[in-house]
Amino acid sequence: MTDMSNYLMPEGMRPATLEERRQFYASEFDVAKVADWLRGRQGKTKFAVIMGKHTKIFLPEYMEDAESIIIIDEYRGLEDVRSQILDFLPEATYYDRNIYDAQDHAVGQELAFDLDPENITCPVHGTLADKMRRHQGLSFCSLELALVKDQTVRLYEHLAETYSRLRVVYSGRGFHIHVLDSAAYALTMAERQKLAAAVKRQGFEIDEWVTAGEMRLIRLPYSLHGMVSRLCLPLEKNEVENFDPIHDEKCIPRFLRAKPTSS
Numbered sequence: 001m002t003d004m005s006n007y008l009m010p011e012g013m014r015p016a017t018l019e020e021r022r023q024f025y026a027s028e029f030d031v032a033k034v035a036d037w038l039r040g041r042q043g044k045t046k047f048a049v050i051m052g053k054h055t056k057i058f059l060p061e062y063m064e065d066a067e068s069i070i071i072i073d074e075y076r077g078l079e080d081v082r083s084q085i086l087d088f089l090p091e092a093t094y095y096d097r098n099i100y101d102a103q104d105h106a107v108g109q110e111l112a113f114d115l116d117p118e119n120i121t122c123p124v125h126g127t128l129a130d131k132m133r134r135h136q137g138l139s140f141c142s143l144e145l146a147l148v149k150d151q152t153v154r155l156y157e158h159l160a161e162t163y164s165r166l167r168v169v170y171s172g173r174g175f176h177i178h179v180l181d182s183a184a185y186a187l188t189m190a191e192r193q194k195l196a197a198a199v200k201r202q203g204f205e206i207d208e209w210v211t212a213g214e215m216r217l218i219r220l221p222y223s224l225h226g227m228v229s230r231l232c233l234p235l236e237k238n239e240v241e242n243f244d245p246i247h248d249e250k251c252i253p254r255f256l257r258a259k260p261t262s263s
């Protein structure tokens with residue numbers, strides 16, 4: 001279990017308080033942009049939240065469910081989703097990459113690649129196993145962030161040889177690459193596993209679980225990453241290399257921008 005006392009991260013990143021989550025989802029969370037992101041998806045999209053698994057920050061009335069994945073699949077529109085998120089004040093908000101038919105059977109899945117800084121082997125902090133041994137499995141440093149950006153750009157270019165509808169998202173920690181080609185939605189589980197393994201063999205430090213489809217949730221673009229107080233933000237591929245999530249105001253929530261940055 002992650003203990004926040006061992007949690008190291010780049011300067012300026014820190015967990016959001018419940019009040020900050022409330023401010024963010026009440027006034028800053030842009031459902032019009034979320035609608036744009038989800039446009040073109042087949043069927044109804046399911047959302048999910050986790051209230052306090054990593055941060056241990058959650059509303060006391062939700063103590064028993066604080067570490068669980070809560071699925072939001074009954075809603076009248078994105079404003080209703082927002083109001084349900086405001087009830088939970090989660091540390092993390094996701095959507096389900098699966099596509100469902102009218103009987104709620106999964107009939108396809110958006111393909112995605114998850115590149116997280118903690119998976120990067122760091123010259124200073126070592127491998128993920130080294131970090132886990134020190135109980136710092138979710139910690140990361142600025143160097144890992146730089147290395148993960150480089151891997152993201154190279155993986156994007158590699159995938160662009162096969163797919164044409166690629167999107168890259170700053171996840172709040174690392175990066176996600178979403179593949180929106182219809183051929184990718186139709187991949188079988190076995191094909192996804194093969195693809196994930198092939199990408200790993202090529203040296204990309206991805207989370208295989210995400211690409212293989214077992215973890216079907218992915219962080220919702222424009223939501224708040226409550227562990228680091230950063231927005232999950234779609235980027236152009238050519239923005240990735242110079243993207244600076246420590247200082248770039250586009251990904252910094254208002255509750256942190258309002259104050260002078262500490263040094």
Ligand SMILES: [Zn+2]
Nearest residue numbers: 122125141144
């Ligand atoms: Zn490091």
